[in-house]
Amino acid sequence: MSERVPVRVVVNGEAHESAVEPRRLLVHLLRDDIGLTGTHVGCDTTNCGACTIHLDGVAVKSCTVLAVQADGGEVTTVEGLSGPDGGLHPMQEAFWEHHGLQCGYCTPGMIMAGVDLLKRDPDPSETDVRHALEGNLCRCTGYQNIVKAIQSAAQAARGAEVSA
Ligand code: FES
Ligand code: FES
Known part of the structure; x- marks a missing residue:
């Protein structure tokens, strides 16, 4: 297993820090490490868009971004769209x-x-x-x-x- 590198991301307003393999995809960090399974994986080859999230305010396919590329960034997932009362966006x-x-x-x-x-x-x-x-x-x-x-x-x- 390759050496792990630290990644710090703010996801839906909450700071997260983990150590990941350099090859780890952002979508897997979100789903498997942080537990935000609202972001789906339909292909993991940039075709389907099911994994679309916002990184620093811009929509990206999170299966096409390495977790380390998001270091220091702000991520919004579908779970982060709802208002403070939990109501629908x-x-x-x-x-x-x-x-x-x-x-x-x-x-x-x-x-x-x-x-x-x-x-x-x-x-x-x-x-x-x-x-x-x-x-x-x-x-x-x-x-x-x-x-x-x-x-x-x-x-x-x-x-x-x-x-x-
Ligand atoms: S999972 Fe299909 S584009 Fe990312
Ligand atoms: S793939 Fe079933 S609603 Fe779009």
Whole structure:
């Protein structure tokens, strides 16, 4: 076994320190060491997007990032989206309301990709949403309701800004 190296990451606002093999993937640090199993592994070859998280505010596929590359970084997983009262994030609400999931395997990654898109583009067209989800595969839904959910979350967020 190769020598372990220390990794410090803040995950969903909580500091974590571990010693990992240099080859360890961030997704395995999150799921197996920290116990945040909401981040899924569908392929571990950068194809499916089920492992999408935010690293320093940007969506990344955590099967494509080494744990050591996240050292000193801030990670948000799907578990970190809920509010302080444990309520659903507006993007999660929108997926619920618009039936944006069936088996749910892709859903954490879709939601993290959707939240990332709205940070960059608060008013995405259907084409923009589909383009943003190109790296996230769903074998169940046909994508239609996922796209609707993300556009609805965008609309709700814009409405909240107008009325604020
Ligand atoms: S598990 Fe990371 S892209 Fe599929
Ligand atoms: S809901 Fe089953 S893979 Fe997307």
